[in-house]
Amino acid sequence: MTARTMFVQAFDHIRTGYYKKVDSKELKYAGLGGLMNSLGDPHTQYLEPQIAKEFDLETRGxxxxxxxxxxxxxxxxxxxxxxxxxxxxxxxxxxxxxxxxxxxxxxxxxxxxxxxxxxxxxxxxxxxxxxxxxxxxxxxxxxxxxxxxxTPSVEFKMIEGALIGYVSVISFSEPTTEQFANACPSSARNRPRASSSTSAAIRAGCSKSPS
Incomplete structure (x- = not known):
């Protein structure tokens, strides 16, 4: 018996034989989620369509x-x-x-x-x-x-009292590379002493949500 046949049979058995009414869509999503979770990879997961759409918007910025x-x-x-x-x-x-x-x-x-x-x-x-x-x-x-x-994912500021430019990467999205390249103003780029000390603060797992 193939894995596909086993999955379909289990799906149908639960959908028709369980004592409570089962939402077929939710059952399907749970099955797909289980497949992804079985890989043991924290960076691999199944996203339901609406969540995937929202995630795509976030990554595009x-x-x-x-x-x-x-x-x-x-x-x-x-x-x-x-x-x-x-x-x-x-x-x-x-x-x-x-x-x-x-x-x-x-x-x-x-x-x-x-x-x-x-x-x-x-x-x-x-x-x-x-x-x-x-x-x-x-x-x-x-x-x-x-x-x-x-969404602005990059912020730039000059450190007060020092010729140091500070670039903060708040989150990663599609425009981040371009925003990072444009973050340092021309006045700072033309002064090597300022731009040579530029640092990037990468804050992973940021809980802030754009709206």
């Missing part, structure tokens, strides 16, 4: 959202970074703000990934965010128009 990077917070999601070009910046969202509601729904206690899903959507549609900000007495709302965003 392009998605439709508001242009901000979020971190987990007990009250919802804290805005870690606001991209230079994006709806969040234009709408007045600041780094340090905490998102406590999305489209009238409280997001306290939700995983950051779930909050990101609520914020993202089709280009041209709107999302309403309820924010709290340090120094502002009451929560307030902003209405932002979702649009295509390119």
């Amino acid at each position: 392009k998605f439709v959202g508001i242009g901000a990077r979020l971190q987990g917070d007990p009250l919802g999601a804290r805005v870690d970074t606001v991209f230079e070009e994006g709806p969040a910046r234009r709408g007045g969202v600041r780094a340090g703000d905490t998102i406590v509601g999305v489209d009238g729904k409280s997001v306290g206690g939700l995983p950051t990934t779930e909050i990101v899903k609520l914020i993202r959507g089709e280009a041209g549609t709107f999302v309403s965010l309820e924010l709290i900000r340090k120094g502002v007495e009451k929560p307030f709302k902003v209405r932002l128009k979702r649009e295509p965003v390119v």
Whole structure:
């Protein structure tokens, strides 16, 4: 009996003989996941179609959202970074703000990934965010128009008091190589003393999520 025949027979037996109703799609995904897990390779896994689509967007560094990077917070999601070009910046969202509601729904206690899903959507549609900000007495709302965003995965800064350029690679995506090449401004590239000491900070496993 071939492996394929065994898999099909087991699939059909569970689908028709199990005492509870079984979702064939979920059963199929679980079987494919089991095949990948049996390899014992932490870098090899099966992704369900929707998750694979989201993963592809992340690796391409392009998605439709508001242009901000979020971190987990007990009250919802804290805005870690606001991209230079994006709806969040234009709408007045600041780094340090905490998102406590999305489209009238409280997001306290939700995983950051779930909050990101609520914020993202089709280009041209709107999302309403309820924010709290340090120094502002009451929560307030902003209405932002979702649009295509390119995630900045590289940041550059000059170390204060020293002729040292610091390049930080926040995450790896399709545009990272080009962004890295363009990170150092021409003024620094023309001064070898500054650019010769440039370092790259590679932070693996970053938990921040762009939205």
